[in-house]
Amino acid sequence: KPLALPGAHVVVTGGSSGIGKCIAIECYKQGAFITLVARNEDKLLQAKKEIEMHSINDKQVVLCISVDVSQDYNQVENVIKQAQEKLGPVDMLVNCAGMAMSGKFEDLEVSTFERLMSINYLGSVYPSRAVITTMKERRVGRIVFVSSQAGQLGLFGFTAYSASKFAIRGLAEALQMEVKPYNVYITVAYPPDTDTPGFAEENRTKPLETRLISETTSVCKPEQVAKQIVKDAIVVTMGLFRTIALFYLGSFDSIVRRCMMQREKSEIADKTA
Ligand SMILES: NC(=O)C1=CN([C@@H]2O[C@H](COP(=O)(O)OP(=O)(O)OC[C@H]3O[C@@H](n4cnc5c(N)ncnc54)[C@H](OP(=O)(O)O)[C@@H]3O)[C@@H](O)[C@H]2O)C=CC1
Ligand SMILES: CCCCCCCCCCCCCCCC(=O)[C@@H](N)CO
Incomplete structure (x- = not known):
């Protein structure tokens, strides 16, 4: 049954910019209480102000917590504890913190592989690990992972990025099998190119081939992508591939x-x- 967003506590990592910020706004517009998690405090406060302009009642709260979700599990766990003390147990976690870097395999530093795996993959594992026990106990919860179209197809220039986004899918599907009997639902979003600060940054160093492949599809608006992600998280349905695997x-x-x-x-x- 659908998750009721009014009064729900939604934690959005990467909630200070781009798709994550739009997801926070979308949930806030539907009456949720929001915790934004990202590193830069100025950006967090800026986003908080922007989100608060969309309030639908005077009880709603936007809490900001600065942490790097990819570094230390204990830090992330503490952040989740702080958020739960202030706004109650987490009903929905959206793992949106992440970044893209492109380049030919031989041109990418090996440290880039490590970094993208930390941010995009471990940065989704840690917050999820920190909320899952309470969700299972309460028999309530949604966890959203933000992968990418480049997490379904390996594309030129994305050896490091695609791998980190494929990893999310493996995690999500295995986790779903574990938590389904506890009424906890996992969704994975595979967004196309989307007009965000992160996308602008990524475009400064894209190889020609990657750019041309990317230009075969149009760039989406983050509001539109966020709306779809929130909808899919509230009412969980089944895609074609999962129908085949249904048996x-x-x-x-x-x-x-x-x-x-x-x-x-x-x-x-x-x-x-
Ligand atoms: N835009 C696009 O074309 C697409 C994006 N995606 C994915 O969507 C997600 C969001 O992308 P987008 O909105 O473009 O990105 P932005 O760069 O605009 O926003 C990224 C957000 O993540 C936060 N963040 C980044 N690293 C960390 C970290 N280590 N710890 C905590 N917070 C962090 C940033 O804040 P701060 O830097 O202050 O920490 C910021 O709030 C990413 O996972 C991306 O891979 C998927 C498909 C397409
Ligand atoms: C069944 C699957 C359908 C696939 C359609 C084909 C799409 C080809 C073009 C893809 C362009 C690259 C998207 C990466 C977006 C991304 O993650 C970065 N922009 C992150 O910032």
Whole structure:
């Protein structure tokens, strides 16, 4: 059943700019309480002001917390704790912090592979790991991962970026199988090129081939991309590929459910013994 956004606590990493900021605005317009997570404090405060202009009641809050989501798990866990103390348990986490860098494989520094994997992949693992236990206990929760079209197709110039965005999909699908019996739903967005500060930055160093491939499709508005992402997160539906895999996933899900029920039964037995 759909998640009710009015009064819900939504945490958006990368919420100070681009797609993340638009996702925060979209949720705020629907009555959510927002925690924005990013590094730069000025950008966070600026975004907070912009989001607050869209309030629909006088109880709504926008909380800002500065942290690098890709560095230290304990730091990220503390940030989530702070957010939960102020605004209650997290109902929805949107992992939108990330960045793109392009270049031919032999021209990219190996440190770029490490950096993109940290920010785009581990930077989604840490916040998710920090919210999942409470979500499972409450039997309420949504986690959104922001991959990319370059997370479905490996494209010229994106050896480092595409890999980091493919990784998100593996994480998300495996995690979904674990948490489905707890009513926690995971969605993955695969946005096309979108007009954001991050996109402008990325375009300054794009190889010609990457640019030409990118120009075969048009650039989207972040408001439009954000709207779709929020909609997909609230009402979870199934894509074509997952429909094909349905038979297998269904039988795996029943294994997971059976194990959960067994475990809960023996926990109750232990407690009463
Ligand atoms: N724009 C596009 O064309 C597309 C973008 N995407 C993906 O969407 C996401 C958002 O992109 P976009 O809106 O363009 O990006 P922007 O660069 O405009 O915004 C990125 C946001 O992430 C934050 N951020 C970056 N690194 C970290 C970090 N280590 N820790 C915490 N926060 C961080 C930034 O704040 P700060 O720097 O202050 O930390 C900022 O709020 C990314 O994951 C991107 O890969 C996917 C497909 C297309
Ligand atoms: C079934 C899949 C459909 C695929 C359609 C073909 C798309 C080809 C062009 C893709 C352009 C690159 C997008 C990367 C966007 C991105 O992540 C960066 N801009 C990040 O900032």
